[in-house]
Amino acid sequence: MLKLFKRRTPRRVVVFGLDCAPPAVLFQKSSEQHPLGLKDRLPNLSKLIDEGIHGPLSSSIPCITVPAWSCMLSGKDPGTLGFYGFRNRADHSYDRMMIATASAVHEPRLWDILGAAGRTSLVVGVPQTYPVQPMNGCLISSFLTPSTERQYTHPNDLRYEIDRVLDGRPYDLDVAEFRTEDKDYLLRQIYEMTEKRFAVIRHLLREKPWDFFISVEIGLDRIHHGMWKFWDTQHPKHEPGNAYQEAIPSYYQYLDQQIGALLDTLDDNTVVLVVSDHGAKRMEGGFAINEWLRQEGLLVLKEEPRYEGLVPFEKVEVDWEKTTAWGSGGYYGRVFMNVAGREPLGAVPARDYEAVRNELKARIEAIQDDQGRPMGSVAFKPEEVYRRIRTPQ
Structure with missing residues (x-):
């Protein structure tokens, strides 16, 4: 007897990227031990957690937006990619830095493969x-x-399609001045940006052919x-009863609703992943x-800074012939030896x-x-954590 087998429809994959999402917030319900847990307030993400596989994964070193997303999507570490943050040394001079744009990514990422x-x-x-x-x-x-x-x-013409989807409203790539003290303005920007992005995403998933979809929400x-x-409440500058106590939980709930609406449009042949590049915690x-290197005698200035308070490194004159090392980086410290x-x-x-180098590591x-x-x-040390180390030329 001849038995006919119907070929399975290829599975599709959806990846929701939540930039800066801490696992403890998503995986834990609010409790005395986990006061920032929001799992019980996020029904759609909670369903994915409960019915799927979840757990904390190690991010890249350093664990910041660049290089983490490119590491995740290429399967390569920062040493192999050749960039370690937003700004990187362009060569072995003291002042030339390059921005790690798409042009810096020489390894194929998932959509290329x-x-x-x-x-x-x-x-x-x-990113x-x-x-x-x-x-x-x-x-x-x-x-x-x-x-x-x-x-x-x-393609470039997609921008005009986005204009039509948003009825002429501008598409927001980011919020302006996210460190502003005008918090009402900040919240309006974040919600407007996110609402527009999900409107465009719904359009793309509905109207375009696709096997793989990924989005990264920077609003979080x-x-x-x-x-x-x-x-x-443990933040040194927290004020009990402030007007914005629920701002972050409410935004998580909004994201959960938006993701839930997209999940409702997917069939059972679609694999869904929720991923993040790094977490967050109070500062x-x-x-x-x-400044520490200077106090340790490892970085020598030709004269004391003329400014009070924090002084950008670019504003001081370094005596390089007497300097052992200097640092660069925002949320981490890359230390370069001279x-x-x-x-x-x-x-x-x-x-x-x-x-x-061994002495410097021990002192740090x-x-x-x-x-x-x-x-x-x-x-x-780079060789301890990277398979390969691409250095500036």
Whole structure:
């Protein structure tokens, strides 16, 4: 007897990226042990958690937006990709830095791999997608795009389709001045941006062919940066009973509703993932790595800063011939050694490189806070955490 087998319809994949989403907020219900847990207030995300597989995953080192999203989508670590943050050394000079745009990504990302196999992708808001590059499908770039006056979509005509979907309202790549003290203005921006993005996403999923879809919502990152102290009762600047206590939970609920509406349109042959690049927590203080290096005698200035308070590194004059190391980075500290024969005025002899580096690592990890308590700082040597290390030329 001849038995006919019907070929299975290829499965499709949907990825919801929530930039800056802490696992503890999504995975835990609110309790005395987990005061920031929101799982019991997010029915759609909770259903995915309860009926699927979930757990905390390690992010990239460093765990910030760039390079984390490109690491996730290429399967390569920052050393292999050759960038470690938004700004990276362009060469071995002291002042030339480059911005890690899409042009810095030389490894294929998931939609590139799928496109080579004939599959179609929809990509919305993923960092490091500007300048826009050709791909098999549709792409809308991210908050790292200068403005929508530039080409921010592929194909370029998609921008006019977006205009029609939004009835002429401008598409928002990001919110302006997310560190503003005008919190009502910030919240309006975040909600308007998110509402527009999901309207466009619904249109794309409904009208375009696709095998793989991914979006990254940057609004969560922006509301965390701007509103965390109002929510977290343990934050040093928290004021009980403030008017914005529910701002962050309410936005999570709004995102949950938007995601739920999209889930209702998907069939059972679709795999759904919810992912994040890094988490968030309250800021209890700051550490100026270059000031510490200066106090340790490892970074020497030609004269004392002429300004009071925090002084940008670019505003001081460094005596490079007497300087061992200097740092760069916003939410992490990349420390560069000033090596003779490599940097223009290198002070560390090449033969002493490893010994000096070991001492520097030990001193960083022994740093204490202003109360004399160990800070728990961890310093990584690149070869300890990366398979390959691409360095500036």
